[in-house]
Each structure stands twice: as structure tokens, then as C-alpha cells.
Amino acid sequence: MRSGAPAASLTITDLRKDFGGTTAVDGISLEVPPGSFLVLLGPSGCGKTTTLRMLAGLEDPTGGEIRFGDRVIARGDGTALVAPSERGAGLVFQSYALWPHKTVRQNIEWPLVVARRPRAERRPRVEEVLEMLAISDLAERYPGEISGGQQQRVAIARMIAPEPRVLLFDEPLSNLDARLRVETRGELVRIHRSTGATSVYVTHDQVEAMTMATHIALMKDGRIEQFGTPRELLESPRTAFAATFIGTPPANIVECRVEGGRLRAYGVDCGPAPEGAGAGTVTAMYRAGSLAPAPGAEVGPGCLPATFADQVPMADRWVLGVDLPDGTRAHISRDAPADLRPGDALGVRLPAAPDAFFGAGDGHAAAGAAL
Amino acid sequence: MRLSGMLSASAALPLALALVACGGGTPQEPAADTPAEPHELDSATHEELVELAQEEGTVTVYSFTSRIASIEAEFEAAYPGIDLVGHDISSSEQITRLRSESQAGAPSADVAYISDAPVVITELVAGGVLQNYVPPRVAETVPQEYREPLLANRLSTKILMYNEEAHPDGSPVENLWQLTEEEWNGRVVMVDPAVRGDYLDLMAEIVRRSDEMAQAHQEHFGSEVSLDEGVENAGRQFIKDLYANGLVLVDDTDNVNQAVGGTGQEDPPVGITSYSDRRDNEEEGWALQASLGTVPSTGITFPAYIGMVNGAANPAAARLVADFLMGDDSETGGPSFEPFYVPGDYPVRTDMAQPGDAAPLEELGAWDIVPEETAQIRDGVADFLLTL
């Protein structure tokens, strides 16, 4: 690290970004300690990239505040705005954004030149990061002459060369093939650790999030749906959206009506309603492992009608995809493949109680949520 | 620093705008709406002028003809120590330039040798941009109309010319009204008067001489000219009929010369051009000849003026140039007049002989324009042409 500059904590308070009439980021707050690997996770258009660009300084917030450590780097009212290069942050773009007219070495060195680092310091640093990313052989090539994976490494090398305290990644793996993606994931974590910096990583891929993050901020429509460790998000999703977005396979959601203290869905009794639930509907969550195919297409209390769609092996288990009567896709996890063909009817046996309840409407975790 | 730069620039801007606002280039600027007072050097003797001019050391001349180059050499030979800087600039550009320079208060020429008489007299002389100077040496030999309000040294022409190869027995046009008849339909060529001032002057002169045009109509057709609705006089009626008879307009006198003069044509057109272009007949393979004896007139003669630029840096040398441009006292004007002593142009000095190889001025029978009077109707004629 540059003369021991410590990694910074990251604090976001009520951060907003309006573009003309539309709101891209709608008042988000979070805080992570130094050295964290924060993943901003969410579907496209949820505001995660805009948030990242505000952290980088490429967009100015229209409300709220961002701090790296104790230092305010941006305020929505315009009273503080630290220039991007003064924030001690580096960014890897989705497109890598290498400078096509500079060689790999020049790409890595130029930010150091701009920062007026002395030549004697620059040269060894460039060699060091070239080495670190195993791209020394490519140093004299132009970006147009190397592969996508190699460009990606150059982009990372360029980012870390000035030794930033905060690393920012904008979906950096989305242009890579599946295998390279898995490899690079490990590489990124290694780099994150070795630099000791705080990282913020934007992705829509929950697997990336789960494997790399120390903290995940799950975003939807410009808001944070849930913030926590990967395990918290997986084990205690606070909303139906969180439950269905995270996990492999994701959890299943069944809309139930409450009738006389009992839950009913698809005309089937699903067990007792949670305490305190009035009349109306509740959303019940069942993990894939909590469901099981009923033998012989049986349908009845605690057993929903369904149609078999597909099955895939996952680790040492099999995940069955079935369609509920209204077309909702449900996943069942079990030890062995099922002897069914797509289109076959089957029953889905529910556990005695769902893994969790969410209130109707806002989809937030309801009272009595149970594991 | 950037901010302060912006500030000073933004302070300069309103200034610039104000300047433009008060100096946008109108015809009647600057404050001098009346001709300037006579210059103190106007009565100086030749010797005094030479002495002063040699102190000035240089003189800048705008000339509407490139012949200024040979003048330059002659002048510097005659007056060593005075550097004549000659610039070949067309009359209309001289007018714009002199006017703009005068408004900017930065005249860069001392002498203007310029044609386009009506504009020069009514705008530059009346507006005080140019002053008149008549060298005492030649005052006696220059007729009054070429001494006042501005001195001229020669006359140029815009006259009807024909192809003498196709018409060896003289001009096929005896009366201008013939040009409005079927025989000459589509076979009269001239430069668009809406583009070139000297052609506009010819049109204006035809209108000004409406009585003569009416009489010529009587002679040719044996009847009074009948005016169309909205047409005020015989001159305008002639122009209207001429346009209606397929008059061909081009952009440049060279095009007229080629069309009219080109040899080897069976049935060449006639056209309006400069008599002096006839001197290029051999070089260019033309057979241009002046349509002498055409009734009521074959065209116009107009003066080439020598003006002193008001407020210029070298007034003495400027007056020396004016004196020089009038030629020496020999019959041909000597070396200083030689470039202008060509057949088809006419020196104004009564003590000079007219160049040979061309009809003498009296025989040419061209109308000599009166700039002030032409200026009065010129705009109206230009507007009339635009309605045709």
C-alpha cells in the first residue's frame, strides 16, 4: 500500500440520484468496515451501477452523503464533491475501457504518470502488477491485440497500480466465458485480500455475490431491499424478492389465502396459518430442500398439484423444476433424479409449516417468520 | 486564473458589441456627412510635394486595374525614395474596404484609383471618405465634369459590340430597338446588371435618356412607344422588351467577349462589353468590333477616378501619385500614362491625342454618364430590373 494508507470504511447515507424526472437511486444507506468486499446485487435497472458511479465520482449525487472512512467525498447538496482521482478509488469498467492507443504497459503506467509519481517508483510498480496478474508477456501489445480475458486482467492491473484504498468493479466478469469467470472470481478475491482495500462490486449474478462478498446490498428499484452478510441474506431473506433472488436454487414462494386459521393455495390445504394473521393472503416461502415430490402424482392436503419441467444436477444433488398450476416455477432439491418426463403430472409435498412467511403487499417478512 | 480570464473576456464582450452596434457598416458613416474641408496640401507646389513625399517615403494605392503594377515601377523610377505600394482591388471591394476602414478609423490606403462612379460620388465623396485633388499642372486641360467632384484621368466604356468576322460590312444593329425584335431573340448577351455595377449604370443611362429612346423608337418603328402598365418611360419599356426578348445574362465580361467575338461562328450574338477588350482580339481569337452609329447610342462612357483617402498617412505622396496618373505633358501622356493609353479607352485631358485603332470619342457616340444623376435613378432601375 502507498505508504501504509489504511483501507477505508464506506458509509452511505440517504444517497439519491435523480436524472431529470426519473429516480435512479432512491435514498439508500449502508455502512461497511475497512477491508470489506461489498457487493451491490440486483436486476438491471435497480440503481446499482449508478450507485457505483457515484462512489467513483463519475456521477454527482442529488441527495445524501458518501464517506470513505471519516472523509466526506460527496454530498448531494453540492457542498462537498471530491474529484474522482482524489478519492483514492479505482474502477474496473464493464467494457474494461482500456485506452486502445496505448500499449498494455502504457495503460498501466499512465495513471501513475498523471499522479506524478516519480519514474523510479513507477517502473517497478508497473512490473509488480504485471507480474501479479501474470501479463508481463503482453506488456508491449495494444489492447486490440489481446483476448478479452487478458484485457480484463490489464484493466484490473491498471486499477490497482496506483494502490487505491477502494476498489470499484462494474460487472467486470460479464464479458467472460463461464470458466474464465469462475477462475477470475477467485483471482479478484485474491487481489482484494492482497491489497487490503475495501471493494465494491456490482453484479446481477447472485452466485458471484455469494462467493465473493463479505456484505451484500440487494437492490431493487433504486432502494436497498436487504443489506447483510451473504449468509444472512440466504438464511433470513426479509422479503419475497430477496428470497427468490438469492440461493441456488432460489427459494419457492407460494401465495396463500388465510381461511379459518388455515392456509390454502391452489385449492389445497397447506397447514396452519401463522399466529396473528388475519383474513387475506400471506406469502409463504419454502426452500427447495423442504419440498419433495409426492409419490404417484398424489394431490391433497399438504400436497400441491404440479407439472414436471426439467431437472439438473447441482453439486451432489438434483434440482427438479416443476410448474405450479398458475405457471409459477418451483424448485425441489433431492438426492436422486426423478424418473419423470417433461409434462408429467406430479404432487409436491409441503412441510408441515413454511420456512418463512412474508406479509402480503409489500412482501416484507411478516410476524412469526420461522426457519 | 481561468476565472479572471473569463471575467476580463466577458467585460470585453459588451464593448465589442457596442462597437459593432455603432459601426455596423452603413453607407453614411462616419459623422462627416458633408465633404471634408479642402486639404492644406491642395495648393502646394510640385517641389513642396516631392519634398514632403520623400519624407513620407511610401504611398499605398488601391487600384481597380492591375496596370498599377507598371505604374509602380514607373513611379519609383521617377521619384526614387518613395515606395509606391500598389494593390489591385476591384471597385466594389474598394468601396466596401474604404468604407470599413474609414469607420474603423484605420485607413490603409492613400490613393484610390476607382471606377463605379455613381457609388463613389454619392457615398465615398459625399460621405467624406474620399477627397478631391486636382493637380494645378493639369487643371486647365481637364474639362470641368472630370475635375469635379472627383478627378478622373480617363474614360472606359460599356458599349454594344458585334462580331466583325460575321458582319464585315459594319454593325448589324442600327437602332437599339432592333434588339427587342424577333431577329435578335436570345442573341443579345450581357453581364447581369444585378451583379455588376457598370452594366447597371448602362441600364440607368438608358432610362435617363428616355426621350432619346422614345425618338429612336419613332425612327425605327415609325410609331410612338406604347408603355406597358406600370412602366414609366421609354427607357424602361426598352429594358423590359429587351429582357422579354430572351436577353442572355452571364456572370463575366469574358463570357460576353467569347460569345460575341468568338471566330468561326455562323450567327454570333451581339453583346455589351468594353471597347478596350477589342485589343485582345488577336491574342484570344476574337472578332469584337464596336457597333458604331447605333441609334440613339451605342452605350456609355464612364470615368476612372483618382481619390485622396481622407485621413491617410501620406497625403503629399498621394497627391504626387494623382499628378503622376494624369500623365506627362506629351501627346500620349508618356510612360506614366502608357498603361492606360489603349484603344477603346479615352484620356480626359484635352491636350492628349486619342489612341489610334479605335473610333474617336465623338464618333463612338456613347452617352457619358453623369454620376450624380445616375445615382439618383440607379437604385430605382435596379429595383425595376428585379421585377422583370
Place this chain on the structure above:
Amino acid sequence: MPTAPPPRRTAAGVRLARARTALTRPTAVLGACTLLILTVLVVAPLVGLVNTTLMEGGRDAWGDVFASPMSENLLWRPMGNSILVGVATAAGSTVIGGFLAWVVVMTRIPGRWLLGLLATIPFALPSFALALAWESVFRNGLIGGSTGILVNLGVAVPDWLAWGPVPVSATLTAHYFSLSFMLIAAALASVNGDLMEAAELTGASTLRVARDIALPVVAPAMVSGALLAFAEGVSNFVTPALLGLPVRFHTLSTRLYGAISTGDVSRGYVLSIVLIVVAAMIMYASTRLTGGRRNFATITGKGGRRRSVDLGPWARPVAALAWLLVACTTVVPGAVLVLSSLTRRTNDFTSGFTLHYWIGGSDPAFAQGRPGILNNPQILQATGNTVLLGVCVALGAGVLGLLVSYAITRSTGSRWLPGTLGVVSFVPFLIPGIALGAAFIAQFGAPIGPIPSLYGTFAILVLAGIAATIPFAVRSGTSALSQVSRDVEESAVMAGAGLFRRIGAVIAPLTARGLFTGGVLVFVQMVRDLSLVVLLATPAMPVLAVLTYQYSSENFTQLANAVTVVIAVISVGATVLARRLEGAAQPWNQNS
């Protein structure tokens, strides 16, 4: 460096802090600065122009033009003709320029380098050379004098083909398609090969790929080219004067020059304001029509590969057509120009040839004793001046144009600033050169504060040149910039590079191709332009265009043409040289 705790928030404090942070957003500052410069260079002269028409000049110029018996011939019909000619020129230039750009960039037709070079030449030729070339082929007996090749061969040439809107539009197209060609070729060259391959893999035909994939990507360049061609077509004076006048085909520009040269300055200025407004409206309408598809960033951080289209059986006809077009617009006028400087008699190719007008000494039998141009020290001096002027203006306009187009394409927030910049930077095109020159004398002729009078200096020529050519520079800058992805620049922001460093180290090299193209356009424009410099050129400092004009107004046509050949050689030389430099300046593109 601001660190917590936050400052106390008084209203004034907030405003001050905001102002301070706004200054750290240099794009806004840049936009404001460039607008200021353009205001001085463009708006102020324009205001002067308008002012002149409003002063009491004895005659009511506006009334004369708009509501008098003359209006029909002075305004309405010429306006219709101008629009007709402008639109025809824009359409023709886009079609021909686009076709040639496609052939040169996307196909493997043999000799396409030469083809590409020749296609840029017509713009460097003077308009009258093309008009003269047309005449030497199509001239009929309408005027009299000699006739063109076709008539001499016994082919009857109707008047509509020899004179009027058809030949005017055709020759203007032949003159200005180079603009479209250069802009579109630069844009096409940056189309990522992957894009084309992806499209071809879908089984789409070559034509379809060109139409659906390449066309939208180069659309901004096409629109730019069309607008330039339109404006040039509308403001060109020589061609309609030569080919239109004999059938009384007037355009606004011929009426305007007529008014100014017969001394009716106010009326001329009114017409030029009309010209500006008409062209501005057309420009506005066309950008509205195409506004939705303006920003295609196709240079991503990944270097794109170029890819050629295989024409199959069409290769020969396409090649033949391309060569024919280039031959008609370059070789023929070029040859006409050279030959006409060698003829014994003006424009008479049967009169025999002589080298006198090039190398002869003073001989009274030729041009009243003028020596050949290579024997004339004044020509050599003028050549030096001209080149220097061209280089200075190209550099000045290039830098300003890049900054303006940067402010236009990269401005965030309010849209009026880029919009205003866009319009203001286009306006000089529509101000006739002679009017701009007069306005400049009026504006800079007298000292302004600490600035001394610029009249008669080289500086005023350069300033006016920059003002006159800024439309070229901005258009080519915008078109080049729209090809650079925002990411590539933002990564430089992240590296801490300030605005000017970014422009210098990232934007400029990446847009070098487009900037070179623009620079050459400006250079060529300056070298051959007459109307602007004719008033401003200090008489002590001759430039070639003014000499041509003087020679031709003295009827020394061969000398004028010989000087024009020199101008054309300089222009073409610059084009070739720029091509070379362009290749050398982009080593990362060498594998294409």
C-alpha cells in the same frame, strides 16, 4: 481536502460551496468558455450584420426584400431555387459520398487507397473548375461562342441540361460529395468488425448488413456531411452564376452577391440573414428528424477489427461505377483546369497550347506582359502566406472545434448549452464570406480595450478564418467524438487526468483520424477560399486566392487558372500528407 465534520450550512455557505464544486466540473466551464469565444467570433459579427440592415440607410431593405414588387424575383424564387439546389446537393453528396466511402472502407476493390484519395480531391478543386468542366462537355448554343464536346459531336443538348438547376446541382454535388465521403469513411472505418460479422452470421445479405447495421452507425456522419453539403450548396456563388444566369436561374447567393457588389449592402445583408435563417431551419428540422439516433459509441475499450465485405459477382460493376464517379469529378475537372492554364486563348482548347503562363518571362504578346507564375516572386510569397494561413487556421479551428464538440457531446445537465453551441458553431457557414469579412473589419478594426486594432494584421485573417471554418471543425469533431466510448474517457477521469489532459492524451489520439480529416478540410477551405479573405487580406500580404481573383478580373484567365492549379496542388498535397500522418499516428490500427 474537505474532511468531516461537514461545514455549517448557511445558505450563503451552501451557495459558495456549490459554486466551488461546480468549478470542479470543467465541462460546464469549458462549455461556457467556448460559447464566449464563439460569441465574439460569430455572434458579434452577426449582430453587426443585423444592425446594419436596421440603420437608416435611406432605403428600407427589409421592406424591399419582403414586401415590394421585387420580392418575387429578389427573394422568393431565389429562395426556392436555393433550397432546391441545397437539398439536391445534400442528397446527391450523401448518396455518392456514402457509396464511395462504403466501397473504399468496406470492400476489397483493387486500388481503393487511390480511390479514397481521389474522392477527397473535388473539394480541393475550385468550384469554377467543375462548372467549366461541365460547360466544356454540355455547353450548347444558348449564349453563343464556342460549344461543348457533345454539341460539337452533333448531339443536341437541351437547355435544361446545359443551364439551370440540373447542372448547378450536379456540379455542386460533384464538388461537395467529398465532404460526405470523408466524414462517412472515417465513421465507417471505426465500425467494429464484430458488429458486421454478427449481422452476417444471421444470414443477412451484404446489402442488408450495410443498410441495417452500418448505416445507423454512420448516420451521424451522414447527417453532418449532408448538412455541410447543404450549407455549401446554398452559399456557393460561382456555380449558379456560371451555369444558372444564362437562363436567369438565381439563387439567394447570386442575389446577395449582386446586391453587395452593386453597392446595395443593406439589401445584401438582409438576404444573407434570410439565407442564414432558411438554412438554420433546415438544419434544425433535420437534426430533429435524426436526433434520436445521434450517439453511437462504437470504439469500445476493446480494439475493433475491420472486416471487408465480399461483393461476389458485383465486384466489377461496383468498382467500375466507383472509378467512373471519381474520374468524372476529379480527373476531368482537374484536366480541364490544367489544360485551361496552357491554352493560348482563353478556355479555347483548339487554339494550341503554351507553357508561357507557367514559366514564360515577360512578353507583351501574352497577358499584357505578365510573366509566367513560376517566374513571379509575388506568387511565391503568396504561396508561403497561403500555406501559413491555412496551417494557422486549421490548428486554431481544430483546437476550438474539438473543445466545442467536446462540450456539445459531453455536456451533462441542461441541454440549452450544447444546443446553443451547436447552432452558433454552424452559423458562420451561412454568413457569406464577404459579409463576414466586412463585419470583422467593423468589429476588430478599432482597438478594443487592451487589444490593438487588428486591421491589416495576419491575426485578423486567422481569426476570421477560424470563425468561417468553425462549422467544419465542429462537425468533424462531433462526428469523431461520437465514436469514442464514454468509458474510455471515464477511465482517464478515474486516473485523475484533468479535462485538458484527457482531451490531449485520450480523446485527441483516438479521434485523430476525424480530426485530421477536419483539419485538412479547414486547411483546404482556407487555401482556396476567396470571399472571406478578399476584404481582410492585407494588401501587402497577398494570398493565392486573391491573386487568382485579380488575374481573372483582369481577364488573364490562363494565369488565374495556373494559380488555381497551384492552389489545388497545395490542397491535394495536404490531403495526401494528412493521410500519411493519419496512418502513422494510429499504430494501434495498423493491423486492420
